[in-house]
Amino acid sequence: MVDFPLTSSSYIYVCTRLRVRKAGLLPAEVYMRLLGMGLPEITRFLGEHGYGTEIHDFVHRYHGIDLVEIALSRNLASSFQEVIRITPGHLKTLTKWYLNRWDIANVMSILRGLHKGLSQTWIRSFIVPAGELDRDALERVIAEKTVAGAIGQLARWRLYPTLSAEYGREPVKGRFARTENALYRMYYADLLADCETGLRGAPILGDYIRLELDIANFRNLLRLRSVGARCDCATEIIPGGTIPVAGFRELERIADRKSFESWFRGTRILPLLVEALGRVRGNPSPGEAEALAFIWEIWSQRRRPMHEVEMAVAHLRLGRMDRVSKLEPFSVLAILDYLERKKYEVFNLRAISRGISSGIPADEIRHYLVI
Amino acid sequence: MVMGATMPTRGELLAIRRRIRTAEQGHHALKLKREILMLALVRHVDLARELRRKIKAELRHARHTFAIAEMMEGFFGMAVASISVEEVPLVQVRWRDDMRIRLPVFEGESVRKDLRERGYGLLGTSSVIDEAAEAYEGLVGDIIKLAGYEASVRIILSELGKTSRRVNALEKKVIPELVATKDRIELRRDELEREEFSRLFFIKKRKAVQEGGSRPGRDM
Numbered sequence: 001m002v003d004f005p006l007t008s009s010s011y012i013y014v015c016t017r018l019r020v021r022k023a024g025l026l027p028a029e030v031y032m033r034l035l036g037m038g039l040p041e042i043t044r045f046l047g048e049h050g051y052g053t054e055i056h057d058f059v060h061r062y063h064g065i066d067l068v069e070i071a072l073s074r075n076l077a078s079s080f081q082e083v084i085r086i087t088p089g090h091l092k093t094l095t096k097w098y099l100n101r102w103d104i105a106n107v108m109s110i111l112r113g114l115h116k117g118l119s120q121t122w123i124r125s126f127i128v129p130a131g132e133l134d135r136d137a138l139e140r141v142i143a144e145k146t147v148a149g150a151i152g153q154l155a156r157w158r159l160y161p162t163l164s165a166e167y168g169r170e171p172v173k174g175r176f177a178r179t180e181n182a183l184y185r186m187y188y189a190d191l192l193a194d195c196e197t198g199l200r201g202a203p204i205l206g207d208y209i210r211l212e213l214d215i216a217n218f219r220n221l222l223r224l225r226s227v228g229a230r231c232d233c234a235t236e237i238i239p240g241g242t243i244p245v246a247g248f249r250e251l252e253r254i255a256d257r258k259s260f261e262s263w264f265r266g267t268r269i270l271p272l273l274v275e276a277l278g279r280v281r282g283n284p285s286p287g288e289a290e291a292l293a294f295i296w297e298i299w300s301q302r303r304r305p306m307h308e309v310e311m312a313v314a315h316l317r318l319g320r321m322d323r324v325s326k327l328e329p330f331s332v333l334a335i336l337d338y339l340e341r342k343k344y345e346v347f348n349l350r351a352i353s354r355g356i357s358s359g360i361p362a363d364e365i366r367h368y369l370v371i
Numbered sequence: 372m373v374m375g376a377t378m379p380t381r382g383e384l385l386a387i388r389r390r391i392r393t394a395e396q397g398h399h400a401l402k403l404k405r406e407i408l409m410l411a412l413v414r415h416v417d418l419a420r421e422l423r424r425k426i427k428a429e430l431r432h433a434r435h436t437f438a439i440a441e442m443m444e445g446f447f448g449m450a451v452a453s454i455s456v457e458e459v460p461l462v463q464v465r466w467r468d469d470m471r472i473r474l475p476v477f478e479g480e481s482v483r484k485d486l487r488e489r490g491y492g493l494l495g496t497s498s499v500i501d502e503a504a505e506a507y508e509g510l511v512g513d514i515i516k517l518a519g520y521e522a523s524v525r526i527i528l529s530e531l532g533k534t535s536r537r538v539n540a541l542e543k544k545v546i547p548e549l550v551a552t553k554d555r556i557e558l559r560r561d562e563l564e565r566e567e568f569s570r571l572f573f574i575k576k577r578k579a580v581q582e583g584g585s586r587p588g589r590d591m
Contacts (some may be wrong), residue, residue: 099584112451112455125447126450128447173457174490177491180492180494181493219498224493229486305498306501307443307498354438367441
């Protein structure tokens with residue numbers, strides 16, 4: 001646990017700057033317009049609205065959807081690295097640690113690529129250096145010839161102890177998946193511990209993370225259930241949410257509707273689900289009963305989570321982050337609000353571009369946007 | 372068969388008759404085999420056609436789920452999930468006997484995988500990848516099965532061709548030639564019998580005439 005001293009003027013500067021940037025992000029109406037365009041028009045639009053540098057940098061090497069995707073990824077990475085650069089002191093540290101989730105994805109991609117013997121060019125194309133590990137740090141890891149050497153290069157990374165301990169464990173089969181799961185569990189544990197410090201806005205951030213964990217854990221439980229697998233709660237449930245691990249163990253044993261609804265009523269997911277379902281179904285005031293019936297149907301029939309509902313939940317959480325960041329305007333929340341919105345802007349643009357290039361109808365693409 | 376090479380004896384006639392009987396029995400058996408092969412061919416073709424139809428629908432669905440997954444995870448997310456696979460699917464070939472021909476049965480190994488066996492972590496991925504992976508696993512499994520059906524169809528066709536040729540050879544050449552030889556032998560034997568009869572008749576007549584000449588007044 002680290003103590004973060006307060007520095008008001010630097011907070012005000014960074015938070016204000018990021019609020020301005022957030023205001024410059026694309027509004028929902030723009031996505032609707034983009035849904036009616038073709039890929040060349042979208043590329044031109046991106047070139048004229050904040051992604052011009054990346055489009056011009058890669059236009060000679062990529063074209064079509066590949067150009068759009070690489071431009072979006074690189075823009076995201078440079079935006080996040082810029083945020084880390086301008087954020088001062090301990091705020092920078094918390095921001096870096098929050099963005100460690102990108103580092104986990106990058107590190108696992110590199111290790112898998114090295115294990116498969118892929119070329120450095122290929123491995124380089126997978127990474128999005130949007131976290132604590134910048135491009136140079138990741139390049140040093142990619143330059144290693146072996147997985148052990150690559151892990152050695154990460155000795156100064158915060159999650160290195162978990163990485164080296166987990167990767168060295170037997171059995172060899174499933175090693176990468178196990179390591180990845182362990183890294184995410186440690187990531188969230190460390191992040192929640194960091195949120196217990198005196199940094200302004202950190203307790204609210206902790207609350208935000210805990211709800212995120214509840215949603216992620218429940219979603220993963222549904223995934224496992226849909227393929228008939230039992231959840232290994234020790235390794236596949238991330239502890240730290242408002243619903244304890246024992247709660248998910250109890251849920252797995254529930255077979256009747258009444259017990260299930262009683263369990264679900266006690267969670268913070270239900271109000272969010274009610275609102276999300278209302279958005280998806282166009283019903284302004286859905287009731288708890290409707291939401292419980294919906295989730296029971298998915299649970300009892302062992303279906304996968306509905307993506308539209310997931311997108312609606314993500315949108316609602318963004319709205320809540322926006323509201324609480326206004327309660328604490330000069331806190332880490334303003335930074336995270338921008339980071340999350342920027343992430344979803346890139347997500348939406350990529351979804352629209354990919355969907356159009358694959359010939360998916362606009363109406364269907366719309367269901368997969370966070371707007 | 373050259374008539375000159377076959378003596379018109381009773382022994383040869385009996386041998387030819389035996390050969391004709393054997394050829395006719397073989398012809399009957401091969402015709403039956405040809406019909407069974409036809410039925411098997413039709414059955415396998417129907418199975419292959421049904422499976423092709425199913426694979427076409429599965430491919431459309433798999434492409435759609437992959438497109439959705441690419442929309443949500445991006446090319447890089449999908450590429451990383453793809454390289455996470457630790458166990459590459461294998462094809463095992465088993466042979467079964469059907470009407471004395473060996474037909475292959477193709478079976479996939481490690482094609483369909485449990486969520487945990489695919490190699491990507493549960494906590495860092497979403498269910499769109501599960502759906503795409505499941506769709507393509509089902510597709511690959513059925514493609515392997517279809518390959519087995521199509522290989523069986525080729526083998527059955529080859530065997531059917533061979534059997535048809537043998538049936539036709541028996542029907543149009545071997546049996547007619549044997550029958551013709553048999554007829555010729557029978558004809559020749561009848562001729563020889565008639566000649567012998569005529570010869571004996573004339574000998575008897577001459578004898579009678581000779582005996583009549585020594586005893587005048589006796590009628591023939």
